[in-house]
């Protein structure tokens with residue numbers, strides 16, 4: 001996978017608990033172009049790799065702005081960013097990858113929960129630049145936690161709707177009015193905690209939105225990973241289409257682990273079904289999808305599978321490797 005050497009050019013506090021960092025290329029050149037919704041893998045001190053959405057405008061490839069919340073239940077990434085990164089520090093990142101791109105539509109409803117604002121802020125920039133119709137709803141626990149507040153007000157004005165749970169406006173109490181009777185060409189984008197997105201999705205579908213117009217991104221696994229509870233898992237086979245080799249995937253192994261041991265080159269990053277690096281085309285068979293990368297529609301098409309965590313519903317899965 002292509003990597004890029006960058007330097008932290010600036011850091012800023014973005015509301016309580018959020019730290020933004022501006023990354024520029026170490027050699028001073030432009031960074032790769034990206035579309036709103038993209039994320040990069042960041043190689044953190046200590047060997048961790050974490051995925052963070054780009055919050056800045058796609059129009060500016062001189063820098064990527066990321067923003068990371070300090071999580072009490074950090075798996076290491078959030079605390080590493082908050083405690084170990086400093087301005088001037090060199091980092092390695094991946095090229096941007098986009099699994100959450102804007103779709104054609106006559107109106108775009110962006111709904112963020114907490115730090116889920118990051119990809120949606122980039123979307124707001126892109127939609128504004130395109131002269132497209134959009135509105136941004138941003139749910140936080142308290143106003144003190146709002147990231148990019150000045151930018152939101154200054155650049156998007158009354159297209160931005162801030163909802164603070166402290167003021168009685170959490171998503172269970174106040175839903176965006178745009179969910180009512182969203183026309184067929186309207187698109188809905190969600191980023192935030194899994195329960196928050198599930199609630200908004202359910203509310204939207206109850207109001208007539210179909211799943212194909214609801215897009216989300218969750219940077220946390222929402223289902224047990226393949227090896228987390230091997231007790232109920234079935235054994236299945238994976239066939240490598242190019243060579244005809246067949247491998248048995250035992251209940252406590254992942255496809256990626258077995259193929260990796262056999263020397264088959266795979267692209268891996270998060271290894272927990274949230275980044276999309278390992279998406280592999282399916283030639284035959286029905287995957288048992290365990291990732292949060294693909295939409296329900298994409299999963300139902302069974303065209304691709306995340307080999308780091310997904311399994312198989314059919315006895316054999318043939319992969320385009």
Ligand code: FES
Nearest residue numbers: 269271276278308
């Ligand atoms: S490696 Fe990230 S989804 Fe599989």
